[in-house]
Amino acid sequence: ENKNNRQNVYKFIIQLTGILVGAILLGFVLLVLAYMLPTERMRQNVAVTAEQINTEGQYYQWAKGYKNAQTDTYTDASLLLNAMYPGSGSAVRDAMNAPRLLYGDDNNEVSVVLLANGDTGETHEVCYGRYWHGSLILLKPLLLLFDLGDIRMISMIIQMGLLFVVIMGFCRRQLYKELTGFFGAIITLNPVTMIFGWCFSIEYVLMLLMTAILLYFHEELQKGYNYYLYFLINGILFVYFNELSFPMIGFAIPLIVYLLLSKEKVKEKIKKEVVFGMLWGVGYAVVWLGKWILAWIFTGYNYFKEAIEQAERYTSDHATWEVENPTLIDRLVKNINMYMKWPFLMMAIVLLGIICVSMIRKHAKITGEKLVAALPYLLVCLLPFAIFTVLGNGYSYVHYWFTHRLLAISVFAGITMLFTITGTKENHT
Structure with a gap:
């Protein structure tokens, strides 16, 4: 049995390496x-x-x-x-x-x-x-056939279609209450803005697509190492298509859905969260590195040096052109303040009201077991704050006007966590 396990691990490593190399080469060919x-x-x-x-x-x-x-x-x-x-x-x-x-x-x-x-x-x-x-x-072929107005309308149809597919997937899995959290996340991302912006829409569409795949093919993904490869490919897709806006939604929102569908124990869920996160990061980092290598080979320009300089800028806590040496608290406040407006506050009140009503109707009691069950969601909920901490003023302070969308992760995970703690989360098949 141990021998078979080792063989399976070796097979997975070979698959992983093949996918990474293949993705770099395919991405290169498609771009050329x-x-x-x-x-x-x-x-x-x-x-x-x-x-x-x-x-x-x-x-x-x-x-x-x-x-x-x-x-x-x-x-x-x-x-x-x-x-x-x-x-x-x-x-x-x-x-x-x-x-x-x-x-x-x-x-x-x-x-x-x-x-x-x-x-x-x-x-x-x-x-x-x-x-x-x-x-x-995608943009170049589209511009051969359509003007910018056409492309925006096509984008709207695709986004609305995928959103409908995802909502139907939640209903198919009888995750009706959990749709409350997903709805909160979508409003936080602001689907109208996703339609207006091309670079935003790419990340949003990818997130919806990866979430739909998970909702409709969860059983197939559970076989062997399929889920591990799913998150690896997820990371690859997001580094290839995104412009470093809020790519972490592509990992975290499908991960929350995985936690909802999984019947594993809490310890195993947390372990999977860490491993999936590492694989997503490997896919993201290695394929990005592949771009710099190919560019260096074919152009002679050292993008490694430029990338390191930019990484230092994005993770720096030094002064920005707006304020002298903003602190972590400044960064957090800057991002959270994006939602300190009446429409968002009213939505928060309504969502919390739904949770309270569900809790009262079911005479729910908070127990230690429920608190433990909520831990995997708590870890995901804290993920945006970890990003705001690690990626300093160059990313989360200066670019707060789009990094605040990472809080959609906290909204989805947080509401799901509250349903779990209050005992209003039902068993699903």
């Missing part, structure tokens, strides 16, 4: 193919909706005064410039360097409009190759 597409039609389709870009400007808020309603138009415009880049003559070099043309100062939105309209003014090239920018394998 995307950069081989002609860009003139893309430029024309962007020009059709240039007025939309002009109207929305930089960091558009569809609800004024709400940072939660703010899209990352700067990054979206950067990706549009990547997509429209006319080419240096080498698709491989362009895929690795992610170049874009800028007119004058670092204003992506203005440059998008000028480039789309064929402005012949002076430009300079900026490369941003330390990320994969995998969403370009």
Whole structure:
């Protein structure tokens, strides 16, 4: 039996290595193919909706005064410039360097409009190759066929469709009360903002997709090492497609669903949380490292040095351009304050009211056993605060206007934890 276990472990390690290497090579090939597409039609389709870009400007808020309603138009415009880049003559070099043309100062939105309209003014090239920018394998083909308005509507249909599939998955599993926590998480993320923003929508769609897979194929994933590979691939997908906005939702929200479906004991659940987290991190880190290696090979540029410098900036507790040496408390307050508005507070009151009513109706009592059962959810609930602590002012203070969405994890895990503690969580099949 021990021999069989060792063989299974060796087989899993070989699978893991194969998936990592395969993902790096596949990601590379897909990106190069995307950069081989002609860009003139893309430029024309962007020009059709240039007025939309002009109207929305930089960091558009569809609800004024709400940072939660703010899209990352700067990054979206950067990706549009990547997509429209006319080419240096080498698709491989362009895929690795992610170049874009800028007119004058670092204003992506203005440059998008000028480039789309064929402005012949002076430009300079900026490369941003330390990320994969995998969403370009979707954006470039879409721009060949559609303008930005079309793409936004297509994105809305996909997001709403996946959300419907996920909700049906909860109902199929009879996780009716747990939908309360998931609803809270979705509102915290703000699905309308996800529709408006391309780079946000990629992470949101991936999260919904990975959650749906888990809800519909839990039994198949339980076989062998399938769940371990699921979280490994999850991490790979998020590093390939995301722009470092709030990728941890891709790991944590499916993990909460896993905890809801699992019949394992608390100790085993916590053990799985740690292992799944490590595998997600391995997929994320190794495939990201693969990008730097390939870029170094094909362009000669040392992205390792740039990445280390940026990592120091993002994890630093030093001064920002807003305030001198903000503390951890400053970072936490900055992110939590995004929800200190009446609509969110009223939603919180309603959700807590639902929990209280459920508790009263069932005459629930809090016991030590229930508190222990809630521990796996507590660990997930604390995850965003751990990120705000580790990733310092460069990430969680300066970029609070999108990092606050990590609190969607705490909302989902926290409400599920309260249902568990109050005994209102039922047995599910």
